[in-house]
Amino acid sequence: MPQYDYDLFVIGAGSGGVRAARLASKSGARVGIAEQVQIGGTCVLRGCVPKKLFVYASEFSQNFRDAKGFGWTVDWARFDWPTLRDTVQNEVNRLSGLYTKNLEAAGVAMHDDRAIVVDPHTVRLSRSGRDFTAERILIATGGHTFRPTKTRGQELGITSTDAFTLKELPSKIVIAGGGYIAVEFATVFSGLGVDTTIVYRGERILRGFDHDIRAHVQADLERTGVKIICGSTIDEITALTGDRKLVSLSNSMKIETDQVMWAVGREPNTANMGLEAAGVRLTARGAVAVDEYSRTSVPSIWAVGDVTDRVNLTPVAIREAMAFIETEFMARPTAFDHADVASAVFSRPPVGSVGLTEEQAREKGHKLQIFRSVFRPMKHILANNEQRVLMKMVVDAESDRVLGVHIAGVDSPEQIQLAAIAVKAGLTKAQWDATCAVHPTGAEELVLMGEPVAHDNEAPA
Incomplete structure (x- = not known):
């Protein structure tokens, strides 16, 4: 040997x-x-x-x-x-x-x-x-x-790695991409007072997440000042005087900015x-x-x-x-099961997601019941903060099993960890409903969504 x-x-x-x-x-x-x-x-x-x-x-x-x-x-x-x-x-x-x-x-x-x-x-x-x-x-x-090396002037932009050690905070930034890295850094920069624009080639940010979550997050980012340009990409970045840059988009728009960040994949x-x-x-x-x-x-x-x-x-x-x-x-053959792995996006609002999205469940042939709730958290009422929470359950109508849970709102990454246990265990909607609520909390809505939304077996628009 x-x-x-x-x-x-x-x-x-x-x-x-x-x-x-x-x-x-x-x-x-x-x-x-x-x-x-x-x-x-x-x-x-x-x-x-x-x-x-x-x-x-x-x-x-x-x-x-x-x-x-x-x-x-x-x-x-x-x-x-x-x-x-x-x-x-x-x-x-x-x-x-x-x-x-x-x-x-x-x-x-x-x-x-x-x-x-x-x-x-x-x-x-x-x-x-x-x-x-x-x-x-x-x-x-x-x-x-990843950097799009064929894009003219791409070297004038930074990546998420560079963003952590910038010498100065820009007054204006354009972020290329619509995934979780782009959305999280748009949340960071805009929250720190930077004029922030997302440029994304798709029709809506956060591809791969449930369509209701995507719409909810995009709307709230826009409500709080982030400009989102979908259906477009960056064609060229040109250096101007000082640190200013001119970003030319595929839709013929031009944006002057201090910084460009690539968040187009890894x-x-x-x-x-x-x-x-x-x-x-x-x-x-x-x-x-x-x-x-x-x-x-x-x-x-x-x-x-x-x-x-x-x-x-x-x-x-x-x-x-x-x-x-x-x-x-250890001589104990073990394969990790990649199904029903929970994930979080630390955006504004934050997202917690586990299991199948509505689209994925329909593609797999499930007959569905969809439960959805949108509400303003108690803390936001006195603050006059318009941010809402969206909670959604994707349920198999025949077995009553909860196939997916998707939350966008306050503390959703914390809540999804416990929801993931239930989804991974294959619990039914009836078992969720049999759980007594903890009041007053936002999470209690997860066990209080009693009626499915109308047209629950139609594909989303």
């Missing part, structure tokens, strides 16, 4: 890679991990964590306005961008340090270098040129922001890694093709997280890593 340097070598120290490395090492395996940038990955360094902190910061402007209805006067409030930027980066670096300490404590050998795959059992560190052999190799390199980090030469099959989008156990086409190589382009969420990468460890190091 060959003698390897490691039992497992992990390429990429993000959420999935770190979890796999720690658990494998704790099981007694000899583990190495390589990271070319900084330990922590997208979520900790340039994704979920700093983004959520920015969202918190952007909410204070509305909170200060709301406070007046409760007797508070806060007209003196002002915002300082460098303070937010720097304190968020300090927190990101603190968390990265904790990840490093946890790997050290678990006995994982760390390599501050880019690793490429030489063959099914060998990796090479780019800077040092050292080769290491491993019985198993795990690819956990995540993804990166791509798997697989380029120049030697994967195909080693026999690892990639998908048409460049993701690592894997089976339900995260195995690639090479028996000694696995992949987890965004690099596989399955469900690109941090908790999913962690669960895939845990399933890999259970299968390969």
Whole structure:
């Protein structure tokens, strides 16, 4: 039997890679991990964590306005961008340090270098040129922001990664894209006082979410000052005097702005890694093709997280890593079930979603009952805040099973976690209704939606 340097070598120290490395090492395996940038990955360094902190910061402007209805006067409030930027980066670096300490404590050998795959059992560190052999190799390199390289002047724009460390906050920004990253940063920038415009090629933002949620969020963003231009793309960005830029759109509109942000998708980090030469099959989008156990086409190589382009969420990468460890190091074959994974969009209003959308359920042939409620939260009434909550349940009319729950409004990301348990467990609408409400809360509406909406078996317009 060959003698390897490691039992497992992990390429990429993000959420999935770190979890796999720690658990494998704790099981007694000899583990190495390589990271070319900084330990922590997208979520900790340039994704979920700093983004959520920015969202918190952007909410204070509305909170200060709301406070007046409760007797508070806060007209003196002002915002300082460098303070937010720097304190968020300090927190990101603190968390990265904790990840490093946890790997050290678990006995994982760390390599501050880019690793490429030489063959099914060998990796090479780019800077040092050292080769290491491993019985198993795990690819956990995540993804990166995409730039439309064929668009003239695209280099004048930034990506979400750049947005966290801007020297100055722009007075005006154009955001290209309509997915959750675009919508979340539109929420952040507009909440911080930036004149914000979204340019999206589709007919409505947040493609893939339920149509009622998409309409509700778009309407509220527009109500609160975000300009949304759908059915259009950026044709060209031209530099003007100073930091000003001219954005030319495919619909012939032109917009002068201080900053342009690309939020038009992400791509798997697989380029120049030697994967195909080693026999690892990639998908048409460049993701690592894997089976339900995260195995690639090479028996000694696995992949987890965004690099596989399955469900690109941090908790999913962690669960895939845990399933890999259970299968390969604990002799308990485990495949993570990607169905009914809850997700959140930290927009204005925020969104929580789990299970099938109405459109997806109809495409699968379900006869449906749709339950929907729109209301103004108690806290918003005294504040004279017009933001509403939308709650929606997609129910199979024959089995009474709740197929999906979709919420847009205050605390919806917090509420959807518990709703996800019920959807994953396959509970019926009758079981939801049998649960006594907690009053006064917004969440109580989830167990009080008694009557389905009319025309519930017709396709949405």
